[in-house]
Amino acid sequence: MEPLDQDLEESELELPTEPMLLNVGPAHPAMHGTVRIVMELSGEIIERCDVQVGYLHRGFEKMCERGTWSQVFPYVDRCNYVSPMLNNVAFALACEKMLGITVPERCQWYRMILGELARMSDHLTCDGAMAMELGAFTPFLWMIKGREMIWEVMEEETGARLTHSFGRVGGMAAPPTEGFKEHVRAVVKHILGIVDEVERLLLGNRIFLDRLENVGVISADDAISLGWTGPCLRATGVPYDVRKAHPYLKYGEVDFDVPVGSASDSFDRFMVRLAEIRQSARIIEQSLERMADKGPVNVDDPRIILPPKEEVYNTIEGTIQHFKIVMEGLKLPAGEVYSYTEGGNGELGFYLVSDGSGTPHRVRIRPPCFLITAGLERVITGQMMADVVPSFGSLNMIGGECDR
Amino acid sequence: MSKALIELVKKNFPDAVLETHSQLGDDTIVLAPGRWKEVCRFLKDHQQSGMDMLTDLTAVDFPDRDPRFEIVAHLYSLTRGHRLRLKARVGDRDGDSVEIDTLTELWASANWLERECFDMFGVKFLGHPDLRRILTYPEFEGHPLRKDYPADRIQPLVQYRDVPNIDKVAPFGVDEGMSFGRQTHKRGVEDDDSRMN
Numbered sequence: 289m290e291p292l293d294q295d296l297e298e299s300e301l302e303l304p305t306e307p308m309l310l311n312v313g314p315a316h317p318a319m320h321g322t323v324r325i326v327m328e329l330s331g332e333i334i335e336r337c338d339v340q341v342g343y344l345h346r347g348f349e350k351m352c353e354r355g356t357w358s359q360v361f362p363y364v365d366r367c368n369y370v371s372p373m374l375n376n377v378a379f380a381l382a383c384e385k386m387l388g389i390t391v392p393e394r395c396q397w398y399r400m401i402l403g404e405l406a407r408m409s410d411h412l413t414c415d416g417a418m419a420m421e422l423g424a425f426t427p428f429l430w431m432i433k434g435r436e437m438i439w440e441v442m443e444e445e446t447g448a449r450l451t452h453s454f455g456r457v458g459g460m461a462a463p464p465t466e467g468f469k470e471h472v473r474a475v476v477k478h479i480l481g482i483v484d485e486v487e488r489l490l491l492g493n494r495i496f497l498d499r500l501e502n503v504g505v506i507s508a509d510d511a512i513s514l515g516w517t518g519p520c521l522r523a524t525g526v527p528y529d530v531r532k533a534h535p536y537l538k539y540g541e542v543d544f545d546v547p548v549g550s551a552s553d554s555f556d557r558f559m560v561r562l563a564e565i566r567q568s569a570r571i572i573e574q575s576l577e578r579m580a581d582k583g584p585v586n587v588d589d590p591r592i593i594l595p596p597k598e599e600v601y602n603t604i605e606g607t608i609q610h611f612k613i614v615m616e617g618l619k620l621p622a623g624e625v626y627s628y629t630e631g632g633n634g635e636l637g638f639y640l641v642s643d644g645s646g647t648p649h650r651v652r653i654r655p656p657c658f659l660i661t662a663g664l665e666r667v668i669t670g671q672m673m674a675d676v677v678p679s680f681g682s683l684n685m686i687g688g689e690c691d692r
Numbered sequence: 693m694s695k696a697l698i699e700l701v702k703k704n705f706p707d708a709v710l711e712t713h714s715q716l717g718d719d720t721i722v723l724a725p726g727r728w729k730e731v732c733r734f735l736k737d738h739q740q741s742g743m744d745m746l747t748d749l750t751a752v753d754f755p756d757r758d759p760r761f762e763i764v765a766h767l768y769s770l771t772r773g774h775r776l777r778l779k780a781r782v783g784d785r786d787g788d789s790v791e792i793d794t795l796t797e798l799w800a801s802a803n804w805l806e807r808e809c810f811d812m813f814g815v816k817f818l819g820h821p822d823l824r825r826i827l828t829y830p831e832f833e834g835h836p837l838r839k840d841y842p843a844d845r846i847q848p849l850v851q852y853r854d855v856p857n858i859d860k861v862a863p864f865g866v867d868e869g870m871s872f873g874r875q876t877h878k879r880g881v882e883d884d885d886s887r888m889n
Binding site: 340341342345347349350351353354385386388510512513514515517526528533534623624625626628635637639641649650652654658659661662663666691692 | 715716718720744745746747748750752753764766770773775777799800801803804805808812825826827828829836837841843
C-alpha cells in the first residue's frame with residue numbers, strides 16, 4: 289500500500305497557524321485560586337501573556353482607615369495567611385517605630401521565634417505545593433504534616449491555628465506558655481528531619497529536576513528592576529535579606545547565613561527556601577537559648593498597653609484606662625513612617641500616615657507578592673505552557689497579600 | 693544616613709526641591725511634580741545614590757489640602773544600602789487633574805505600582821504604557837481609596853460585556869447575573885423583576 293501523502297508538498301498546504309488564546313484561572317487549581325493568565329500560544333510556546341490579579345481584593349487599606357490602630361492587626365493577619373505572625377510583628381514594629389518605643393528583650397526573642405516558625409511554615413507550604421503540582425504528592429503530605437506541627441505550637445501560644453491576631457503595639461497579647469521552649473525544640477527537630485527526607489526523595493528524581501532546572505529563569509538585573517525581594521531575589525544570587533542588611537529585633541545578634549542561588553531558575557528558588565528553613569532553625573535554636581524564662585513581655589506604658597483584667601474590673605483607674613484605649617484607640621503621633629521587615633516572600637513594608645488621632649489616616653502595605661507576580665509575565669513569556677505551573681508555584685504568590 | 697543624598701539633590705536641583713525632612717530616620721524630599729521623572733532618573737544613575745530599586749509607590753489623600761494628593765515613592769539602593777522617600781503633591785480639591793509622569797522607563801516595578809495607584813486613587817501617570825485598573829474591574833466606578841469614597845458604597849451591577857461573535861451563553865443560562873439573582877441594594881426602589889409574584 290502506498291503512503292497517502294505520497295505527492296504531498298508540505299509547503300503547498302495551507303495549515304491554519306493563527307495563535308491560540310488560552311485563558312487559565314482564576315479558578316484553576318494551579319493558579320492558587322486568585323490569578324488569571326491570558327496567554328497567546330503558538331503551539332505550546334507562550335508568545336504573549338497578560339497576568340491579571342485582583343480577584344481577592346477585599347479593600348484592606350480602606351478598612352484600616354475606619355478603626356483604631358490596634359484593629360488593624362486582624363487585617364494584616366489575613367493578608368498573608370501562610371505566615372500571619374510575620375505580618376503581625378511587622379505591623380507592630382511599624383507602630384512602635386512611630387511611637388519611638390522598643391519592646392522588652394524577652395518579647396523581641398519571642399517575636400523572633402514565632403516569626404521564624406511562621407517563615408518555616410511558609411516555605412514548607414510553598415515547596416510542598418510545588419512538589420505536589422509536579423505530581424510528587426508524598427513530599428507535600430510530609431511538609432504539610434510539618435506545618436501542622438508548627439500550627440500546633442501557634443495554637444498553644446495564641447489560641448488560633450492560622451489567624452492569630454497575636455501582635456500588639458508594645459508587646460504581645462500573652463507571654464510565652466510554660467512548655468513553649470520544649471515544644472518548639474521538638475517541632476524544629478522534627479521539621480529538619482522532614483526537610484532531609486524531602487531532599488532525599490526529590491533531588492534524585494529525574495522528572496522533578498528536569499521540570500525545574502533552567503525553567504523560569506530571570507536575570508538579577510530584571511529581578512531588581514521589578515522590585516523583587518526575598519527568596520525569589522536571593523535565588524538570582526543577590527544576597528539581600530532585610531534581617532542581615534538592616535537588622536531589626538535581635539537579628540543582629542544571632543548567627544545565620546543568607547542562602548543564595550546561582551542559576552535563578554525555579555529549582556534555585558525551591559532550594560533557597562529549603563536552605564532557609566534550616567537557617568530559621570538555627571535562629572530559633574539561638575533565640576531559645578537567649579530568651580529569658582521570666583520577665584516582662586509588654587512595655588510598661590499605660591497609654592499603650594491594656595491594664596490587666598483584675599485592675600479593669602476592680603479599680604476605677606483601670607476601667608478608665610481600658611476604656612480610653614479601646615474606645616479612642618492608642619494615639620500615634622502625627623507624621624509618617626516606613627518600616628520594613630523580612631516577610632515570608634521578601635521585604636514587607638508598612639507605610640503609615642497618622643494625623644495624631646486614634647484612627648489611621650493611611651495604612652499602606654508594601655506587598656512583596658504583588659511585585660513578584662508583576663514579574664510573572666517576564667518569567668513565563670517564551671516558555672512552554674506546561675512550565676507555567678512550576679514557575680508560578682516557585683514564586684509563592686499569596687493571594688491575600690497580592691490583592692489585599 | 694542618607695542625609696548626604698538630600699544635599700546631593702538640593703545641590704543639583706535647587707528649584708525642584710520644595711521641602712525636606714528626616715522624620716524617624718526616614719529621609720524625605722518633596723519634589724515639584726514637573727521635575728519628578730528627571731530627579732528620579734538622576735537618583736537612579738548618579739553613582740553616589742545608585743537607587744536601583746523602586747520598592748514602593750503609592751499615594752495619600754489629604755482632602756483638605758490643595759494640592760490634594762501626595763505621591764509617595766520609596767527608593768532603595770541594593771549596592772549602597774540606603775533609602776530615600778520622594779514625594780510630589782498633585783491634584784486640586786475636586787480630585788481632578790491628578791497627573792504625574794510615569795517612572796516605568798526607569799524601574800519595571802513602576803508598571804504595576806502605578807496601575808494600582810491609578811486604580812485606587814485615580815492618579816494618571818502620563819506616558820504609562822498600560823494604565824488599566826488592576827485590583828478592581830474595568831466597570832468599577834470611582835476610586836476606592838479616596839477619602840470621599842464611602843467604604844460601604846455598593847457598586848452597580850455590571851452588564852455583560854459586548855463581545856462580538858460569541859456564540860455561547862453564560863454557564864447558568866441567559867438570566868445569570870440578573871436582578872432576581874442578586875440584591876439591588878437600592879433602598880426604597882422596588883425592583884419588579886425581583887418579585888416572584
